[in-house]
Amino acid sequence: MSKIVKTIIFGVLLFLNLLLINSITMQKTDWGTFFPKNTNNETQTTLFTQNIQYLFISMNNQTILEQWLEEDTILNYYQLNQKKDLYLLLFNRTQQTKVLQNIKPFVYSGTSVLGEVVVKNFQEEFSFYLLYIAPILLLLFWFLSSYEYLLNILLELFSFNLILLTTIKVLDFHIDIASLMTFLFLFVYAFTLFHYIYSKEFDKKKLQFGIGISIFTTLISAIFLTLSQFGFISSFGATLILGLITLLIYTFIRLHFLKKSSCTFRGIYHFKYTTKKRLNVIILSTMSVPFIGLLLFHSNLHLNLNPLTLIGKQTKAFQEIENFESNYINSLPIVIELSSKDSSFKELKEVQQLHQLVQDLQTVPTLFQLYNPDIAYKNFASREITQATLQSYAQFLLANELSNSQMSLFSSDMKKSYIYLLIPITTDTYSVKQILQQIDLKAQKYPQFDLKIKGKVSDFHHHTQLFLQEFASGLSLSLGFIFLFFLFYCRSYKTLIIIISALVSFVSLLGIHALFNLQVTLMTLLSVILFSGLVTDNIVHIFICYKEKEESCFNSVTKPIIVSNISMLLGLGGMFFGGSLLFEFALELGILLTINLLFILYILPSLLRLKVFKNYTAQGDSYKTMM
Incomplete structure (x- = not known):
């Protein structure tokens, strides 16, 4: 097929994608969706609960408030003496959409409007990334590869996206800001996988097996994300499951009509190893572990669950x-x-x-x-x-x-x-905790009273505990499942290499957080659990190749791994300029992927060349029995 025909097909696919995007309705997001629905506070007051919402508003016409009260739009209002024409409005959660529509001409604030603020901000970030950042990244990729190769990848990407959007439209699937972030990740992830399709390093059956396992392990992580009690995380996971299933079906159908073309990235070469270099890498890596551990031990990682801080202090x-x-x-x-x-x-x-x-x-x-x-x-x-x-x-x-x-x-x-x-x-959540502690210390001076903190912030400690539980359980369960799978595939305890790669990345991420005083947020939880599935994307291809060629596999398999990883890192790197929410997601996941790539390029070959990992291929090529 000529380049002109492919370009015309690409234009048609782009047009159809835009039509479908415009026809999909965006769902509302509010403050409550960022937090677990259940609460440990059994004796909430009648004010500031999940059902009764509030906001502060500045207006000089009290008659309008009386009218809203008569129409049952609001439950009550209070004039505050601190500022002239300042009121506190209380309304039922079911009336939130109507209230937010009515107050637009005025100045207002409150948790009930934060969801709208975050949605609006992220939609602007999403549009900016697609309209300005993505084209620049594609031009850069064109420079690093070729027009024909880029066109092939884009045809694959927009064909997959057309099927995904059609599925969402037919199923009337719930789409919110978490779903938009999922779409960006899926674009980058699919863009990465399609490089393996056009690589000459794998035959069709092994490629099907490798890509299938890669998507499947990422799907496991998506399932754990869906089970999260934080609405933003679970929505991301639900959309990701739909996208990964669509990608898996599309990829397997596409491989039946496979026509390979090779890509060479300019300036990227295979790494050569000497015994001295391997030894230095292992020693340096070993010495860094206690340093990071000491850093974490003496630091106080701050957990921040306030969704408003995700949009950044510099945003409008x-x-x-x-x-x-x-x-x-x-x-x-x-x-x-x-x-x-x-x-x-x-x-x-x-x-x-x-x-x-x-x-x-x-x-x-x-x-x-x-x-x-x-x-x-x-x-x-x-x-x-x-x-x-x-x-x-x-x-x-x-x-x-x-x-x-x-x-x-x-x-x-x-x-x-x-x-x-x-x-x-x-x-931020950490500062809220400190404020509550100060309130408690003040109350201890008055033993004639018992004090309880209530309202929305009363559950922050409970939410923190849930976050830490999900962080630990999601990470351990997803990695445990992946380890068991590779143990069954390779029939050897040496598959612990997979866990080593992931743990090195996770510990390094926390070390960077501690070193630069970065807060741990919902984006950290999302990135870590997501990465626990992505960590197999490269290693599965190495294992397939290593079972046949042993050490010599690194002379062939390294190139497609570098191409796919650099493609994903370029996509994530572009998010650094897309806005604060995208920046934090890209930063967390980008750190993990970069450390994992360095591990694969430098440390993994050194480990596999050690005596303890020799002769593990004697089991035979068991992937054939699993297909």
């Missing part, structure tokens, strides 16, 4: 939220429940003792008191609660009971009091 959306909080009010709530041990809050003496704790909390940095008995009484009586008389306090309690406010000051039995605090919504 992040700066708009910071401007709102600097001009108006902090917008992330903390609810403190204080239980009186001695008597109920019907007694004036008890609430005046509470006044001391309220005053003490004002000294906690970044903490803003939104609503508490002190503020409520001052608004009611125009004087401090320390000046209250029994009669005025009784009138205050009666007015509070008749107000039917959802911002409760006291429980029905008057044994509990609530204090509503605010911190910046941009606060």
